[in-house]
Amino acid sequence: MTTTDAPTREDLVGRAAELVPLLRRHAPWAEEHRRLHEEVVEALTAADMFKLRRPRQYGGLEVDTRTLVDVATELGRGDGSAAWVTSVTWIPGWMACMFPDHVQDEVFAGPDTRVCGTLSPSAMAFPAEGGVVVNGKWQFISGAHHADWQVIIAIHVPAEGEPYPVIGLVPMADLLIVDDWNTFGLKGTGSVGTVAKDLFVPQDRILPLPVVLAGQSASKVNAESPIYRSPLLPVASASSVGAIVGLGRAAQDAFLHRLPGRKISYTGYDSQREAPVTHLQVADAVLRLDEAEFHAHRLTALVDGKGAGGGEWTLTERVQARADMGAVVQRAKEAVDILAGASGGSSIYTDLPIQRVMRDIHAVHLHALMHPNTNAELYGRVLCGLEPNTLYI
Template identity: 65%
Template sequence: MTTEVPTRSELVHRASELTPLIQQHAAWAEENRRISDVVIDAIAAAGMFRLRTPARYGGYEADTRTLVEVAAQLGRADGSTSWAASVYWIPTWMACQFPDEVQDEVFSTPDVRICGTLSPTAMATPVDGGVVVNGKWGFISGAPHAHWQEIVAIQVGPHSEPMPVIALVPMSDLTVIDDWHTSGLKGTGSVSTVAHEVFIPQERIMPLPAILQGQGASTVNAQSPIYNAPLLPVASASSVGAVLGLGFAARDAFLQWLPDRKISYTTYESQSEAPLTHLQVSEASMKIDAAEFHAHRLASVVDAKCAQRSEWSIEERAKARADMGAVCKLVKDAVEILSSASGGSSIYSHVPMQRIWRDVQAINLHALMHPDTNSELYGRVLCGKEPNTLYI
């Protein structure tokens, strides 16, 4: 099955048309700690879950620049919604590295949603025909609405060295632990999941290093440029749009409130008259512009190298993570400026700025997005040292 593929501008327009609905349900998502079913259905109807799905299953095989721009539009409406959508794109891409018969099973569900993790917090014991997995994974964004989870476990056999493996598991085989009580990204439903004596057939298991290196087992997808790259640059480019959208959202929110705001206990009848405000808006906007540069550069490099099917150097991989970290830091700095300039009234729960601030803080704490970690890794490689991580 194939379908007509919308252009990037059409997909971005569809995302922007969802803004009123997403904003209407953003407070509900915060309170209930997951995206509203209404919003999930609307995003599915708009084709947002098909961006990384192969064309033969009705997907769009969108490039990463499209992911950045679509996620930025969604993030402009709500950070949690954009984050959840972005996270689905990454395990969906990873599923496309599996054998074609496995993909036939996974993508038989229309608008399939796959959540996942890269943390090997489970054990896999070899048995006839596959493995039995026991363990628990945290921070599984989008799990409440997912059909499958991509898991990582350490496989230990009697005659082999421990090896990290990645596998695809139906959500019905896992237990969901409702433990997502947080200060930021509250609406993402990033709960924990548990496997207890779960059997996984061998065809749905791959070595984690193969996925990290982009050495897929799919015959058909080997012909498609977007599925031929290492995981981390692809994941980095898939993630930054949501962060960039939060920067846009903060600026939108600040400027929307600005005409009616005074600066209390001063003679300024309008905050927009104050030179300090001019400096704050300018500085924040320049940081958002710089974040957009890094996001677009990252996506452009990923898309170009995929199209050329060229090898990635270690330095290029580290730089991809550094670009991602730069987006996170620059947007966080911009939101800090605009939040600080928004005054005491911005702490009310109905004011978007406080939620934007909390969401940006949460993203900057993510282990793979942390600006300092990514910057150190890039500098380490530039100084001629070996990376001190597999996730590059």
């Protein structure tokens, strides 16, 4: 889908909203087959959902993170797995834009390139003539089934000096996909493992990870674009939270859809809608979702504002970005738990979407970089005057 003029945020959010019925229809299939349905991937592609972080010189849209959140929120209302895969694609897609321009020419040669990736350095890289040789396995590679390239992270062991983490770009054709995605939540994401065996990666497709974490681009073309001059973790945080808000709104939609005509069994209430406890539960859940949305939008305001202004990020701002991401996850999970707990015994049947939403949000809550306690501890540590105990800020 292309237009003469760049689509507005409202245009893109509208496109995402139009996909909700399709995503809901295919969500059970995605769960059963542990990957997105091809019709869903095609629809997301046609709606330009994978182009939101692609550079303009390659036909991309270069939207701000506020747009990412609002788009992913709509997608999450349809299917958490589809929203998650789309959101996760935006992050390694952004990381690819840190590489030299001639590398990007290769990566974005196709009109609909999709990039998957990871932030975990679970492989080793050793020097070779003209590059490095990589061996290792990466897990949780969301969208690998539908990707053209993968961002990999490895520990580089130089001939002299200390080992250090590096980021690389490799074609999916050079990797082995391991079908190990058997989970209780986010089942439709197809977040399989990938393996590199004696894989040669040219030096120009390798960058030191700390450079990318700091948002220092090797691209001359992208250097002046506001969306490519922020640190990686705030960008990744802002790119991912919309899907979480969307999961919460999906639970709200599902609960209110079933509410008319539902009884509260073994009570005198012929309509759950009449019970004061229901009013309290719905208000509590929706207020928590409103709080999640606040933190998501505060995060995007920070990232977009710093990108537009070009100022240096303070340490407090960087850890606040992670704290806001954790707060989104915590508030959304609390809201979903309230609504799922109020949905009655019949809600455990797999043809009702709220049980899938509950499992998906619990899976998100366990994500190492999104876990509320981890992010709150980091934020509090820095607020107390201590140095961060992680590179991932």
